[in-house]
Amino acid sequence: xxxxxxxxxxxxxxxxxxxxxxxxxxxxxxxxxxxxxxxxxxxxxxxxxxxxxxxxxxxxxxxxxxxxxxxxxxxxxxxxxxxxxxxxxxxxxxxxxxxxxxxxxxxxxxxxxxxxxxxxxxxxxxxxxxxxxxxxxxxxxxxxxxxxxxxxxxxxxxxxxxxxxxx
Amino acid sequence: xxxxxxxxxxxxxxxxxxxxxxxxxxxxxxxxxxxxxxxxxxxxxxxxxxxxxxxxxxxxxxxxxxxxxxxxxxxxxxxxxxxxxxxxxxxxxxxxxxxxxxxxxxxxxxxxxxxxxxxxxxxxxxxxxxxxxxxxxxxxxxxxxxxxxxxxxxxxxxxxxxxxxxx
DNA sequence: GTTGTTTGCTTCGAATCCGAAGCACTGAGG
DNA sequence: CCTCAGTGCTTCGGATTCGAAGCAAACAAC
Numbered sequence: 001x002x003x004x005x006x007x008x009x010x011x012x013x014x015x016x017x018x019x020x021x022x023x024x025x026x027x028x029x030x031x032x033x034x035x036x037x038x039x040x041x042x043x044x045x046x047x048x049x050x051x052x053x054x055x056x057x058x059x060x061x062x063x064x065x066x067x068x069x070x071x072x073x074x075x076x077x078x079x080x081x082x083x084x085x086x087x088x089x090x091x092x093x094x095x096x097x098x099x100x101x102x103x104x105x106x107x108x109x110x111x112x113x114x115x116x117x118x119x120x121x122x123x124x125x126x127x128x129x130x131x132x133x134x135x136x137x138x139x140x141x142x143x144x145x146x147x148x149x150x151x152x153x154x155x156x157x158x159x160x161x162x163x164x165x166x167x
Numbered sequence: 168x169x170x171x172x173x174x175x176x177x178x179x180x181x182x183x184x185x186x187x188x189x190x191x192x193x194x195x196x197x198x199x200x201x202x203x204x205x206x207x208x209x210x211x212x213x214x215x216x217x218x219x220x221x222x223x224x225x226x227x228x229x230x231x232x233x234x235x236x237x238x239x240x241x242x243x244x245x246x247x248x249x250x251x252x253x254x255x256x257x258x259x260x261x262x263x264x265x266x267x268x269x270x271x272x273x274x275x276x277x278x279x280x281x282x283x284x285x286x287x288x289x290x291x292x293x294x295x296x297x298x299x300x301x302x303x304x305x306x307x308x309x310x311x312x313x314x315x316x317x318x319x320x321x322x323x324x325x326x327x328x329x330x331x332x333x334x
Numbered sequence: 335g336t337t338g339t340t341t342g343c344t345t346c347g348a349a350t351c352c353g354a355a356g357c358a359c360t361g362a363g364g
Numbered sequence: 365c366c367t368c369a370g371t372g373c374t375t376c377g378g379a380t381t382c383g384a385a386g387c388a389a390a391c392a393a394c
């Protein structure tokens with residue numbers, strides 16, 4: 001009963017929402033399977049390696065990785081340990097800030113990445129892009145890009161930094 | 168060097184893919200938080216209740232639920248147990264096939280569902296639909312709907328039913 | 335420089351997740 | 365009827381996940 005009535009979502013919105021969830025779930029499961037078969041990587045591990053591989057220095061701070069991949073800090077620590085054990089990344093304290101840990105992809109990490117990439121691309125093409133026209137893909141990228149920017153700009157209502165002093 | 172070159176994805180495709188993953192991750196985390204706060208439900212639990220609530224009979228078989236929600240069988244068993252313990256659903260063997268388990272939403276389950284819905288809608292509106300025009304939403308629903316149909320039609324390369332006899 | 339706060343990461347415990355193996359029922363053949 | 369394959373679900377074990385709490389470096393205010 002406030003100024004805005006909750007106004008149930010209209011059917012098109014529901015369609016969009018459900019399709020979004022469903023497509024992503026299916027895609028994710030398929031990709032996870034492929035990554036595991038091709039290089040024994042979890043989806044997160046792949047995302048981490050990919051991000052590191054994209055970086056000019058091949059490095060990133062833990063926090064930036066967690067943030068980019070939308071993952072909990074503790075979860076990232078765990079995955080980074082696994083990757084380090086396999087020799088796919090190295091971890092070292094940052095020179096300028098002893099608190100930060102800099103994760104860097106190794107040659108072996110890059111090797112795994114390139115071993116896995118072709119299958120990844122093929123799967124995406126087959127599942128996601130095959131049924132779409134170029135225009136569709138553009139539209140998708142445009143619309144979702146806008147949503148992403150919106151979400152990134154306005155963090156959760158409770159952008160809970162650790163224990164605020166004032167409310 | 169086969170007949171088809173892997174042909175790296177073009178930039179627009181990458182944009183679409185990354186935006187898709189990122190938007191869904193962010194959205195999912197936000198929704199999970201809201202559901203937990205509002206009704207102490209996990210995302211899966213909410214999806215299950217919602218599906219049951221949509222059904223005319225308020226019931227579904229376990230397998231159909233797992234399939235619809237894209238979840239492992241064992242995971243579904245676990246979640247269904249939790250929901251049953253809380254009295255939000257009941258479980259009973261199917262009359263016509265003793266193997267199947269029919270899950271049915273209870274009045275209490277519906278109550279929780281309706282307690283959680285408004286906040287859910289509000290969150291979706293705020294995060295997902297706010298930055299989009301009606302046309303955008305239509306486009307999204309159309310494109311993703313097509314992808315979903317495509318994915319559902321062509322199950323994973325290894326549509327591994329249990330241990331095939333031939334191959 | 336010293337105290338108090340913030341920030342970056344890890345450790346800890348509990349919850350959740352999945353695949354493999356197991357159990358129970360069904361249906362087809364003989 | 366008996367067997368055998370197929371299906372539906374659960375159990376089991378191990379891996380992954382997260383949030384809360386802990387620790388250490390950095391920064392601000394004095």
